[in-house]
Amino acid sequence: MQIMISGIPVEVCKKDIKNMHLYVKPPNGKVSVSAPLNMSDEAIERFVRSKSSWIKKHVNKFEGQPHKSQREYVSGETLYVWGKQYFLQVQYGTGKNMLVLSGDKAILTVRKGSTAKQRDNFVKEWYRELLKREVARLLPKWEELTRLNCDSWQTKYMKTRWGTCNTVTRKIWLNLQLAQKNPECLEYVILHELLHLIEKNHNARFLSLMDTYMPYWRQIKRQLNGQDY
């Protein structure tokens, strides 16, 4: 089901939950609402309409932000690493590309004629190395705590999801963009995907497992998804 609010599509998703939640998700500002299973479509629509100014405000905020693909990787742009903001300083070299963090600067060394796409590819791989190092450290910690083990894991750039878990192959995928967020966001996603190994759905059992292992997970989820309440 989908509701249109001033030309903005709002995806409705019914779940085994107690309260309605409205989200505007990065990176594109996609709007979705989750509602309790027994709530009528009219009541959901009424709720969403009552939040129309909130929705418009937050969607606009996303549209005002430069999307990753539109970045040019020139000095003055901002870059987030583990939740901290850095200002990009581009310098030219003839050797290897490099990205070094120093104070609040992210010093990117690239070839002068390189395109935004080539710089983007380099920065993505830089994030990947950073993320892989943290996953290698944090995944065993959560596997031990939950006594759940995945068979393999990999990182990739995803537009709409922070992580996925294939319960058949027991493989976990983690979004490269997690390296831009606070490290606790990565821990939250790791735990979430591990729990899918024993519970596929986001049902009451899943939520209570989340509560057991990470009582403050809702706060982190809000941070991750730009959700206000």
Ligand SMILES: [Zn+2]
């Ligand atoms: Zn999930």
